[in-house]
Amino acid sequence: YYNQNTLIYLNGEFVKAHGAVVDLFGQSLHYGYGAFEGLRSYSTHNGTRIFKAEEHFERLEKSCNAINLPYSWNNRMLIEKTYELLAANNLRSAYIRPLVFSGSNMHLMTSTDANIMIAAWEWGPYLGQNLLKVNISSIERPNPKSFRVDAKISGQYINSIMATSEAINNGFDEALLLDQDGCVAQASSENIFIEKDFKIYTPPLENIFPGITRQTVIDICKDLNFEIIEKKLTIDDVYQADSAFLSGTAAEIIGVKQVDHVIYKEHWENTIGASIQRKYKNLVLEQENYEVII
Numbered sequence: 001y002y003n004q005n006t007l008i009y010l011n012g013e014f015v016k017a018h019g020a021v022v023d024l025f026g027q028s029l030h031y032g033y034g035a036f037e038g039l040r041s042y043s044t045h046n047g048t049r050i051f052k053a054e055e056h057f058e059r060l061e062k063s064c065n066a067i068n069l070p071y072s073w074n075n076r077m078l079i080e081k082t083y084e085l086l087a088a089n090n091l092r093s094a095y096i097r098p099l100v101f102s103g104s105n106m107h108l109m110t111s112t113d114a115n116i117m118i119a120a121w122e123w124g125p126y127l128g129q130n131l132l133k134v135n136i137s138s139i140e141r142p143n144p145k146s147f148r149v150d151a152k153i154s155g156q157y158i159n160s161i162m163a164t165s166e167a168i169n170n171g172f173d174e175a176l177l178l179d180q181d182g183c184v185a186q187a188s189s190e191n192i193f194i195e196k197d198f199k200i201y202t203p204p205l206e207n208i209f210p211g212i213t214r215q216t217v218i219d220i221c222k223d224l225n226f227e228i229i230e231k232k233l234t235i236d237d238v239y240q241a242d243s244a245f246l247s248g249t250a251a252e253i254i255g256v257k258q259v260d261h262v263i264y265k266e267h268w269e270n271t272i273g274a275s276i277q278r279k280y281k282n283l284v285l286e287q288e289n290y291e292v293i294i
């Protein structure tokens with residue numbers, strides 16, 4: 001992720017990642033009390049462009065508000081600093097990771113001060129480019145009544161780590177997690193879509209993380225006149241689908257070949273998901289509709 005020369009943005013300054021110091025006596029390290037984001041920049045015809053930068057930093061602010069972690073930064077300024085960070089590290093296509101973490105404090109109380117770091121590195125599609133084998137995890141998604149699941153809170157990701165590890169140890173690439181009602185909610189860090197009889201289905205927002213890529217997929221469906229329906233999905237809905245795909249900033253759009261023992265018969269290239277995948281690639285590489293910053 002970094003070498004001797006890599007710079008990160010830390011509380012207003014660009015500093016070397018190597019040797020940057022954090023307080024070991026903080027709630028983020030001990031209790032997972034922090035919030036983060038994941039963005040991608042692309043080398044486009046118009047230069048380096050961060051896809052949906054405003055949406056991601058707004059979500060970071062909302063996540064911090066959800067846990068009363070003070071958020072004193074202006075998002076436009078953070079976006080500008082992120083572009084400077086990319087240029088300083090000579091990065092064009094990159095994954096970008098802002099993290100807001102608490103200061104020195106070991107109490108089980110919300111924090112009165114916070115730090116921000118932004119790092120960036122080259123990262124290919126998170127789940128690779130081959131069709132995926134996924135399993136229905138034995139681990140459920142966090143219950144929204146335990147803590148809001150629409151915020152990107154560090155501690156929540158223990159759940160994703162355990163589900164992914166279980167999947168990989170059982171010979172799969174990624175896990176699908178059920179919600180508290182036993183419906184398929186999403187993957188460990190991606191949202192899920194299925195195709196059945198030429199319609200696309202995805203679970204509604206209540207028990208899932210509101211992916212920005214998920215919303216982009218919905219927009220693409222509307223744009224291309226594909227019918228998209230938000231509805232709770234049972235395990236059987238997923239098993240009996242014609243095809244399925246996952247969406248996320250890191251993974252982008254990636255098709256699913258197999259769920260547990262069920263292998264989809266439809267050839268991926270012929271699915272609506274494949275059309276959406278192609279449109280998404282064009283969208284992130286063109287970004288003509290997004291404001292030019294550098």
Ligand code: PMP
Binds near residue numbers: 038152187209214248
């Ligand atoms: N679900 C979870 C739990 C995630 O962490 C992510 C990635 N942030 C997603 C879904 C996909 O969200 P996005 O499309 O905004 O990257």
